[in-house]
Amino acid sequence: xxxxxxxxxERCGLCRRLKEWLLQHEAWLELVAMPAGSPQAAQMFPELKxxxxxxxxxxxxxxxxxxxxxxxxxxxxxxxxxxxxxAYRLSHPLLMPFARQAxxxxxxxxxxxSRWLGSGNIETIANELRQVTLEPCSPTEGTISDYLQ
Amino acid sequence: MQIIVIxxxxxxxxxxxxxxxxxxxxxxxxxxxLVNAFHGNEELANSVNHLLVVGFYLVNIGxxxxxxxxxxxxxxxxxxxxxxxxxxxxxxxxxxxxHFFNLFVFSRIRNGNGTRRxxxxxxxxxxxxxxxxx
Numbered sequence: 001x002x003x004x005x006x007x008x009x010e011r012c013g014l015c016r017r018l019k020e021w022l023l024q025h026e027a028w029l030e031l032v033a034m035p036a037g038s039p040q041a042a043q044m045f046p047e048l049k050x051x052x053x054x055x056x057x058x059x060x061x062x063x064x065x066x067x068x069x070x071x072x073x074x075x076x077x078x079x080x081x082x083x084x085x086x087a088y089r090l091s092h093p094l095l096m097p098f099a100r101q102a103x104x105x106x107x108x109x110x111x112x113x114s115r116w117l118g119s120g121n122i123e124t125i126a127n128e129l130r131q132v133t134l135e136p137c138s139p140t141e142g143t144i145s146d147y148l149q
Numbered sequence: 150m151q152i153i154v155i156x157x158x159x160x161x162x163x164x165x166x167x168x169x170x171x172x173x174x175x176x177x178x179x180x181x182x183l184v185n186a187f188h189g190n191e192e193l194a195n196s197v198n199h200l201l202v203v204g205f206y207l208v209n210i211g212x213x214x215x216x217x218x219x220x221x222x223x224x225x226x227x228x229x230x231x232x233x234x235x236x237x238x239x240x241x242x243x244x245x246x247x248h249f250f251n252l253f254v255f256s257r258i259r260n261g262n263g264t265r266r267x268x269x270x271x272x273x274x275x276x277x278x279x280x281x282x283x
Contacts, residue, residue, distance in 0.1 A: 001267070005279065044279050051273045064278035065271035074269050091268035 001065075003030040004079050005044070006072075007058040010035035014104065014134065015057065021107040022076055029079040070099040077103065094122050098129035105132050156229040157217060163233075164213040164240045168206065171244050175251055176202045186259040201254065205247055212243050 006022070008015040019033050034041050037054040045060060052058045052068055059072040067075045074096070078087035086106065090099050176198060183194035216236055223229050 045275065047275050047277070060275065060279060061271075062279060064275035066273040066275060067269065068272045071269045071272055075267060078267050088268045096269075 001029060001061045001063055003032060003062040004075060005060045005062075006031060006033040006076065007036040007041050007045070007048070007052075007060070008033060009055055009057070010038075018076075018103060018107055022080070025083070026081045027079045028081055028084065031076075031079055070096050073099040073103045077106075092122055094126045095129065098126060098132070101129045101132035101134060104134055105129070152226060152229050153219075153223045156223060156233055160217065160233055160236055161213070163237055165210070167240065167244060168209040168213065171248055172202050172205050172209075175205060175248065179251065179255055182255045182259060186255070197258070201251055205251060208247055209240075209244060213240055216240065 006019065008019050010016060022031060023033060034044075036052075036056070036058060041048070048058065048060070048066070051066055056068050057072045059067040059075045061067075061075075074087050074090050077083040077090065083106070086102075090096065090102050095102070179201065180194065180198050183198050184191055187194045187197075216239055219232055219236075221228065221232055223232060
């Protein structure tokens with residue numbers, strides 16, 4: 001595995017911000033981001049439309065492995081030099097459902113989540129992550145009918 | 150020649166000999182680890198290996214030099230051998246410690262360098278892997 005393709009929902013402000021954050025970091029694996037549902041994505045991954053919708057965050061490796069949503073967030077962290085160990089921590093079954101919350105917290109305030117993970121108690125971390133509120137993936141431009149298309 | 154000078158000489162020969170032996174072992178056996186860690190990039194692996202061995206020599210020879218002097222009055226061979234044994238013991242412990250430290254560095258480089266498996270399993274696998282780079 002040498003490269004990860006990240007297919008994100010371009011209508012979602014949070015996804016765009018996290019994508020920018022991802023691409024700023026040094027990575028073990030090459031990261032290529034493209035909007036989900038774009039002609040480029042459709043051309044490269046014709047099979048994906050049977051697997052994921054455009055609202056899913058999708059990560060595809062250069063070997064064809066597809067990771068969706070929480071798995072995809074964890075794979076993004078796995079790709080980064082500085083954050084690989086966090087990916088292993090977050091893959092714990094109790095923390096996995098909050099991968100996205102963790103990702104959001106990490107990109108905003110590294111020190112906070114560093115303290116949680118440092119405490120080592122999985123249940124405490126899960127409780128903390130449960131309280132992280134995510135802004136909804138709403139369209140930031142265009143009308144609702146554009147979004148529904 | 151005075152007993153103390155002969156003792157110092159023996160100490161230096163044994164300590165430096167051991168340092169060279171351990172450093173060469175590290176250099177030879179560590180190379181395989183590093184080539185693997187750097188995905189077959191032998192040039193980079195050799196460079197890192199060389200730098201590690203230089204550091205190893207500096208620390209050990211530095212310690213051997215600092216530990217040479219004794220304030221004991223050495224008048225007979227019994228004292229001389231005890232002093233030698235004491236000092237060589239320390240040199241061996243430091244060499245051992247440095248050796249394990251180097252092994253630790255090797256394993257860190259190996260684990261951290263993209264060779265660890267992903268933490269999660271894929272949700273699906275494409276029948277056709279992506280080929281072209283955009």
